[in-house]
Amino acid sequence: MAGSDKVVETVIVGNYVEMETEGKSRDIKSKVSKLFWHGGSAYDAWFSCASNQVAQVLLTLPYSFSQLGMLSGILFQLFYGLMGSWTAYLISILYVEYRTRKEREKVDFRNHVIQWFEVLDGLLGKHWRNVGLAFNCTFLLFGSVIQLIACASNIYYINDNLDKRTWTYIFGACCATTVFIPSFHNYRIWSFLGLIMTTYTAWYLTIASLLHGQVEGVKHSGPAKLVLYFTGATNILYTFGGHAVTVEIMHAMWKPQKFKAIYLLATIYVLTLTLPSASAVYWAFGDLLLNHSNAFALLPKSPFRDMAVILMLIHQFITFGFACTPLYFVWEKAIGMHECKSMCKRAAARLPVVVPIWFLAIIFPFFGPINSAVGSLLVSFTVYIIPALAYIFTFRSAAARENAVEQPPKYFGRWVGTYVINIFVVVWVLIVGFGFGGWASMTNFIHQIDTFGLFTKCYQCPPQLPPSPPHLANATAPFPPPLANLTHPPPHIHGH
Numbered sequence: 343m344a345g346s347d348k349v350v351e352t353v354i355v356g357n358y359v360e361m362e363t364e365g366k367s368r369d370i371k372s373k374v375s376k377l378f379w380h381g382g383s384a385y386d387a388w389f390s391c392a393s394n395q396v397a398q399v400l401l402t403l404p405y406s407f408s409q410l411g412m413l414s415g416i417l418f419q420l421f422y423g424l425m426g427s428w429t430a431y432l433i434s435i436l437y438v439e440y441r442t443r444k445e446r447e448k449v450d451f452r453n454h455v456i457q458w459f460e461v462l463d464g465l466l467g468k469h470w471r472n473v474g475l476a477f478n479c480t481f482l483l484f485g486s487v488i489q490l491i492a493c494a495s496n497i498y499y500i501n502d503n504l505d506k507r508t509w510t511y512i513f514g515a516c517c518a519t520t521v522f523i524p525s526f527h528n529y530r531i532w533s534f535l536g537l538i539m540t541t542y543t544a545w546y547l548t549i550a551s552l553l554h555g556q557v558e559g560v561k562h563s564g565p566a567k568l569v570l571y572f573t574g575a576t577n578i579l580y581t582f583g584g585h586a587v588t589v590e591i592m593h594a595m596w597k598p599q600k601f602k603a604i605y606l607l608a609t610i611y612v613l614t615l616t617l618p619s620a621s622a623v624y625w626a627f628g629d630l631l632l633n634h635s636n637a638f639a640l641l642p643k644s645p646f647r648d649m650a651v652i653l654m655l656i657h658q659f660i661t662f663g664f665a666c667t668p669l670y671f672v673w674e675k676a677i678g679m680h681e682c683k684s685m686c687k688r689a690a691a692r693l694p695v696v697v698p699i700w701f702l703a704i705i706f707p708f709f710g711p712i713n714s715a716v717g718s719l720l721v722s723f724t725v726y727i728i729p730a731l732a733y734i735f736t737f738r739s740a741a742a743r744e745n746a747v748e749q750p751p752k753y754f755g756r757w758v759g760t761y762v763i764n765i766f767v768v769v770w771v772l773i774v775g776f777g778f779g780g781w782a783s784m785t786n787f788i789h790q791i792d793t794f795g796l797f798t799k800c801y802q803c804p805p806q807l808p809p810s811p812p813h814l815a816n817a818t819a820p821f822p823p824p825l826a827n828l829t830h831p832p833p834h835i836h837g838h
Contacts, residue, residue: 382527382594382595382596383595383596384595384597384600384601384604386529386530386533386594386595387591387592387594387595387600387601387604388604388607388608389530389533389534389536389537390526390529390533390591390594390664391430391584391585391588391591391604391605391608392533392537392608392611392612393532393533393534393536393537393540393657393660393661393664394533394536394584394587394591394661394664395581395582395584395585395608395609395612396540396544396581396612396615396616397489397492397536397540397654397657397658397661398488398489398492398496398654398658398661399577399580399581399616399713400540400543400544400547400615400616400619400637400654401492401495401496401543401547401635401636401637401638401654402577402635402636402637402713403415403419403577403578403581403616403619403620403637404547404619404620404623404624404627404631404637405574405577405631405632405634405635405636405637406573406574406575406577406578406620407564407574407620407621407623407624407631408562408564408574408624408627408628408629408630408631408632409564409565409570409571409573409574409632410564410565410570410571410574410575410578411562411564411565412562412564412621412624412625414564414565414571414574414575415574415578415620415621415624416617416621418574418575418578419578419581419582419613419616419617419620420613422578422579422581422582422583423582423609423610423612423613424609425582425726425767425770425771426582426583426584426585426605426609426725426726427582427605427606427609428763428767429585429725429726429729429730429767430585430588430605430606430725431602431603431605431606432729432730432732432733432764433458433461433585433588433589433725433729434588434592434598434601434602434605435602435733435747435748436461436465436729436732436733436736437456437461437588437589437592437593437598438598438599438747438748439465439736439746439747439748440456440460440461440464440465441456441598442747443464443465444464451593453680453681454680454681455525455590455593455671455680456589456590456593457478457589457590457668457671457672458474458478458586458588458589459471459472459474459475459478459672461589462474462728462732465732465736466732466735466736470732470735473728474728474732475672477720477723477724477728478586478668478724479669479672480720481586481716481720481721481724481725482586482587482665482666482668482669483669483698483699483702484702484712484716484720485586485665485716486517486662486665486666486669486699487699487702487703487706487712488712488713488716489517489658489659489661489662489665490510490513490514490517490658490662490699490700490703491510491703491706491707491712492654492658493509493510493513493516493517493655493658493659494506494507494509494510494513494703494707495636495707496636496638496651496654496655496658497509497513497651497655499636499638499639499643499647499651500648500651500652506707507704507707510700510703510704510707511700511704513655513659514696514699514700514703516659517659517662517663517666517696517699518693518696520659520662520663520666520667521670521688521689521690521692521693521695521696522685522689523663523667524685524688525590525594525667525671526587526590526591526593526594526664526667527594529594529660529663529664532660532663533660535656535660536656536657536660536661539653539654539656539657540615540653540654540657541615542649542650542653543619543650543653543654543657544615544616544618544619545615545618545619546646546647546649546650547619547622547623547637547641547650548618548619548622548623549622550641550642550644550646550647551619551622551623551625551626551627551641552622552625552626554626554641554642555626556625556626556627556628557626557627557628557630560626560627560628560629560630561628561629562624562625562628562629563628563629564629568782569781569782569785569786570632570782570786571782572774572778572779572781572782572783573711573714573779573782573783573785573786574714575774575775575778575779576714576715576717576718576722576775576779576780576782576783577713577714577717578717579717579718579721579722579726579771579775579779580713580714580716580717580721581616581717582609582612583717583721583722583724583725583726584725585605585725586665586668586721586724586725587664587665587667587668588601588605590667590668590671602748619637623637623640623641626640627640635711638650638651666695666696666699669695670688670692670695673691673692673694673695674688674691674692677691679691711783711786711787711790712787714779714782714783714786714787715783715784715786715787717775717779717783718775718776718779718780718782718783718784719776719780719783719784721775722771722772722775722776722779722780723776726767726768726771726775727767727768727771727772727776730764730765730767730768731764731768733760733764734761734764734765737757743757
């Protein structure tokens, strides 16, 4: 018996030691996983907001400056930056209100990601939910399309052996891998790297433009036409309308109440990138930007430019995930897969969401003009008008205002001041953003379709000439004039 006891003891001790080793290994894995994968702090939220807000728009803002002029470009960035921060603040207040009410009713959100349309449903009913869901999903769908178009547009400046449409096929397949990222908790390392990438690109654009100097005979004629002016303004409206994923980012936080000022702080940082880069590129190239919606097109090829292109490609992959993840959640909820524990099953279920994005990017490859169209028709309602109206209607009764989880601060004038600001936001965006902006951006967008056609293989690429007979060796193919130049001959098109 004594011998058998000893054997048992040895086995037990052996198992204990083995378990202890496994435990240490698990601890290391857990720490590494937490460091790179599981984010939920206020810092994570700031990185997510800043990284998501400034992506490919860095490359189209100089184009907007050429339409608006320098002064208007700077003023619109500051104005829409503040307005975007305000409506993100409203969304955060409504989220906290909704979640607090539901948690008082003992609703468990441990396996459920709250989304904006559910906040509207819980606070204002199904009609608000349906409108919010339609606008939010359509905006995020086209937001993902824009990232895919931007990937193809950028890589072309490194490798033009393939046309932009072929690059869109390739990057569509690459971006489909975002189906494996479970939620915004898991974007910690990606959002951190994404912000470093855009910071590099912004300062590359600034420094490279200043070192390049002004091109010979540079002209700064903007604003030249009303249609161009409002097209440029709506691209800036789109730039600071990246808070359609605010609710999902907040839900990924351990303490969502801390979100209130995060978007404003993210916007302030973003302005330190967008203002110098757009101003410098416009200063150097002026009206040439009217024909080149991607700033990379005008800067000379160099290792620094290639590095900026590669970093923006990686960042656009990340931003594609940011825009698409809420769509994955909506789709999962629609087919009953949202609370499934298996990530592989959820990833397989998410794949159909990528297909229409891929298809739309091939139909409308108009990098630049599509931003303004999405800004005026979708962003205006999704992240400006609907949140402001939802706040007004949620707290319209005295009882709702009295029992509000978050009372408006004194420096906004309490309820009266908050309501005045909200009414101003609704009226301004409805008239200037949706009205004038919608007319201008759709006029420009339709012009792109008329000029280049749907499914165009290589939007704004320099003409590829076939070998010519000797007597035609010096002939050049005409390049369709942009909307900016309908009334006067197009300026000389510089190669890439």
